[in-house]
Amino acid sequence: MSGYYQQRIHRALDSIAAETLQLRVSALPDRELAMALEALDSEDGRRILFLLPRAKAHRVKQEQDYLSRLRFNSSQLIAMAERLADGLEGRGSRAGGTWIAPPSGKR
Numbered sequence: 001m002s003g004y005y006q007q008r009i010h011r012a013l014d015s016i017a018a019e020t021l022q023l024r025v026s027a028l029p030d031r032e033l034a035m036a037l038e039a040l041d042s043e044d045g046r047r048i049l050f051l052l053p054r055a056k057a058h059r060v061k062q063e064q065d066y067l068s069r070l071r072f073n074s075s076q077l078i079a080m081a082e083r084l085a086d087g088l089e090g091r092g093s094r095a096g097g098t099w100i101a102p103p104s105g106k107r
Contacts (some may be wrong), residue, residue, distance in 0.1 A: 034063035034086035
């Protein structure tokens, strides 16, 4: 998956001081961050996880394990990636609420 959010995140990772990025990423909810990482390329995802304190990184990985058992469509993951991009840039989120319902459908 790629898009404008990917460019914004990559640019933020390259241009903002690590200490500032760490504070901004650490302020995001674990589940939102875990979902956003699913929409990123692996290198940017690793860079973000590396910024996190050990306990937060562990919680995000636990959320990723939990979320791997759920179904999400690409628009839901992109919404969380856009929230991450907003957070890294120090902006308030333009995205809607933080609760994401898995898509309905037959199982």
